[in-house]
Amino acid sequence: MGGIAGILEGHKKADVERMLNRIAYRGPAGRNVLENETATIGVLWAGTQENATDILTRESTARDAGGTERLAEARIEGPRLILKRDPLGVAPLYYGKTSGGRLCFASEVKALKTLCHEIHELPPGHIYDGDHLQSYFRLEPQEPVDSPPEGIAAELRRRLRASVEKRVRSEEMGSWLSGGLDSSSLAALARPSLKILFTFSAGVPGAPDLEYASEVARHIGSDHHEVVVRLRDMLEILPKVIEHLESFDALLVRSSITNYLVAKRASDFVPEVFSGEAGDELFAGYAYLKSLDPAVLDKELIDITLRLHNTAFQRVDRSASAHGTVPHVAFADPEVVDYALRIPAGCKLRQGIEKWILRRAMDGILPDRVLGRTKAKFWEGAGVAEQLSDHAEKSITDRDFRRERALPVGISIRTKEELMYYRHFREVLGDFENLDWMGRTKGAPET
16 A cells, blocks of 8 residues: 655645645655656555655656556656556546646545646556556456366466465465455465464444354454444544545445444554455356346446446555555456456356356355355445435435535435435535546446
8 A cells, every 4th residue: 555646847845745645644654755857756655565765766656556456656757747557446546737737646636636626537557648548458358268167266266366375475464354255265365374364344233244254264263353333433433434435425435434444453453454356346246247148247247347446446445545554455466357357257157146156266265154155245244234324314304305416516416325425525525626536336226
């Protein structure tokens, strides 16, 4: 985890320092700012990352990188500032221009707000030089692998294990553990390489996630910790969660509340954690996919994978960065993604069983009950959805909802719950001239 910020104007160290101050939690271990006649760029880094001073001095590059799946980069190249973002958008990156037309960039929107009126998100897999936005990567269907299911499962297991092992850089690490198939798989694969694996789960009293996570922890022998959450806890931290998340999308905020609390607890024990995001998108983990024509399943999986930068990856990045920790999204490793795209759709969704091939890959490694657990959305498994929705219904009148749902920037609030989040959003982040940079969950319900 880290953070970057800068401006295409020389000797603006004071401005860049102020930008870094707004996101200082992203890199508690240190910072550095490089300025020359062309540009001023700054970087923050976490304790597990190498000191960035040499990178800035030698390469004139500010980089938020980790593993092979994460990259947000700004490079001074002659008179230009070149911005680049990783193929799936694991690392965040935004840009804008000052009133004088100077290009600015930052890992979070709040760092740009004082300098830029109009802010944009750099799309994943793109490069931007201030004038031209160019794609360098496309996620596309691949030729299916010609192997029996047993062979596919074995190769998938091998790639997942390799992805996990190359991210193990100490004897002790952590894993956010919901007790679902994805997070449980990464925790189980990481455990043999570690002296101690700390696992962390969160939910309301009696939530399914707490039960399943505890079972997985016992099975793999991790040092397990639970965060039991009540409505008053969620409401108390809601403004802080939204300030870090920079979104009022109801489904994203909902899932980020417990993730934020898990990240906070994990930061007391370890500087790095595994997180299971991208498994559902790559291996067909959502219930609605069962109703689709199998012929369009691959296309739909690519579409929702390309939306991760505004959904699960954003949640993971902001929850971890809020507490100065480094998350590892092992499913997003290029070797795993490449193979997942070549696994036939019939092996992902088979006889109504979602993520069938991943279940086969983890057979014998996870408890049978966890292998057979059906998908629960992050907020459902943690048990937070109904409490937050009911609270919004009781605290916001129908009249207020009708009056406030149409926003000046041309979008409409979908539900009372989303309006509750938007009110906090305005309080902690203020008004924006545009919200094009803020993604919204595909297919979210409306009231």
